[in-house]
Amino acid sequence: MAIATSLQEIRQLTLDRHHTQNLSQQLYMGLRNMMLGGQLPSGSQLPSSRNLAEQLNLGRNTVIAAYEQLQAEGYIISKRGSGSFVASPLPDQLHSPLVDAKPEIGVPKSGATPKIHKNINDSFCVGVPDLAAFPHKTWQRIQQQLQKHSADFMAYGDEAGFWPLRRAIAQYLQQSRAVKCHGGQVLITSGAQQALDLCIRLLLGPDDVIAMESPGYRGVMRALQHSGKKHLPCRVDQDGLDLQTLIDAETTPNLVYTTPANQYPMGVVLSLERKMALLHWAQTHQSWIIEDDYDSEYHYQYRPLASMQGLDPHQRVIYLGSFSKTLYPGLRLGYLVLPDSLIERFTAARIACYGQPPLMTQAQVASFIEEGHFYRHLRRMRIAYKDKLTALQQAMTMLEPWGKTLQRNAGMHIVFVCYQNIDDHQLVQHLEAQGIFSSPLSEYCHGNESLKGLVLGFANTAAEKMLRKISVIRTVLETLYPTD
Numbered sequence: 001m002a003i004a005t006s007l008q009e010i011r012q013l014t015l016d017r018h019h020t021q022n023l024s025q026q027l028y029m030g031l032r033n034m035m036l037g038g039q040l041p042s043g044s045q046l047p048s049s050r051n052l053a054e055q056l057n058l059g060r061n062t063v064i065a066a067y068e069q070l071q072a073e074g075y076i077i078s079k080r081g082s083g084s085f086v087a088s089p090l091p092d093q094l095h096s097p098l099v100d101a102k103p104e105i106g107v108p109k110s111g112a113t114p115k116i117h118k119n120i121n122d123s124f125c126v127g128v129p130d131l132a133a134f135p136h137k138t139w140q141r142i143q144q145q146l147q148k149h150s151a152d153f154m155a156y157g158d159e160a161g162f163w164p165l166r167r168a169i170a171q172y173l174q175q176s177r178a179v180k181c182h183g184g185q186v187l188i189t190s191g192a193q194q195a196l197d198l199c200i201r202l203l204l205g206p207d208d209v210i211a212m213e214s215p216g217y218r219g220v221m222r223a224l225q226h227s228g229k230k231h232l233p234c235r236v237d238q239d240g241l242d243l244q245t246l247i248d249a250e251t252t253p254n255l256v257y258t259t260p261a262n263q264y265p266m267g268v269v270l271s272l273e274r275k276m277a278l279l280h281w282a283q284t285h286q287s288w289i290i291e292d293d294y295d296s297e298y299h300y301q302y303r304p305l306a307s308m309q310g311l312d313p314h315q316r317v318i319y320l321g322s323f324s325k326t327l328y329p330g331l332r333l334g335y336l337v338l339p340d341s342l343i344e345r346f347t348a349a350r351i352a353c354y355g356q357p358p359l360m361t362q363a364q365v366a367s368f369i370e371e372g373h374f375y376r377h378l379r380r381m382r383i384a385y386k387d388k389l390t391a392l393q394q395a396m397t398m399l400e401p402w403g404k405t406l407q408r409n410a411g412m413h414i415v416f417v418c419y420q421n422i423d424d425h426q427l428v429q430h431l432e433a434q435g436i437f438s439s440p441l442s443e444y445c446h447g448n449e450s451l452k453g454l455v456l457g458f459a460n461t462a463a464e465k466m467l468r469k470i471s472v473i474r475t476v477l478e479t480l481y482p483t484d
């Protein structure tokens, strides 16, 4: 495009002398938009600054400043002796999908949007607490109070986490879980998942093996898939993790992941005899045990059982906890209670790999615990979840033709074990279409067992809706697997 045509286009720009944006900025924006919009295509020659200033009745310096800005950002190329030209490609096009660029690895194609559950309320989604019952007002009040001192939370802070939170967690665990610890052993993490990743990174060498329960927590399997480390599946029976697999293993595992208080997902308790045997085994082989105490707060018949960490005289247990079930999962806060010998290494690795979770959020949780709201909230939730569990277990009798519900008195989910002819993945897909987001039991199995069934989270489903929701499952089962 020749100068005269460019000028014709540019003269259509309206510049407002009373606008808060100065004239040079307005001219810069106007020209930039014309370039991006195609009115001034790449290669077009622009009028000289003197010429444009005269035509638009502007000071020459105003035009020079706009041109300089466009040149600095790569929209204009100045050629000595010939003038200024619109660049090709424009800087924005370097990032635009119109440019012939290689597709990015791992980015979903258009249409392949990530799976987000639209409405997880009353949907049996696993691992989600009662979000409506969360004390939002108290939470906001604490946040507002902290905002008044926001300057205190703007720097990096203690590398292992906000000290008052570490101290509050240690006190809570001593009292409620008989964990033997002091605040200095607590490392705050971004949820249990980050804590698991740290254990895998730091405690497993290239040829080392982690033993874990099967059926077991999918979060560990996911973390392992990304680390390339090997795992040894251990059977689970009525007394929890079966130690025989550990004893018979060709390669002695360096790490054992277990959920002793409430085996995930089957809900059995690791017997005291096995706990002691596992601690002894770990000490003998100098292996580590990860005790994932993810939802031990929720026991509906007895007081929660004391932790295994508290029974260990040799400091071989790494205790893992999370606020995902006691507060809410979007908070992304968890913690490790580490043996003294590991705390420095873990803290250094956490800082190197991830930095630390937001200070203000940590401070908010610390105040929530210190002011007693955490204990009150847990007490209320224990009562509410017990009612929900009772209602759900009654409703589950409707599904008896297709399987068996495992009885339990703890936690936030139940397990329905189906008879073998049922494809639980297909079943889950059909249920999703009905707004029910359960998980297929077979997905938790990574050993030789082939259990089929449904894992149903009940904490975020109203007690009075259980019957209706389970009758939806019954209808789907009847359609897919008619009883006669």
Ligand SMILES: Cc1ncc(COP(=O)(O)O)c(C=O)c1O
Pocket (backbone or CB within 6 Å): 126, 127, 190, 191, 192, 193, 194, 217, 219, 259, 264, 292, 294, 321, 322, 323, 324, 329, 333, 334
């Ligand atoms: C066995 C187990 N551990 C830990 C967690 C918590 O994980 P996070 O803190 O990463 O949300 C869950 C949550 O579903 C779980 O089921």
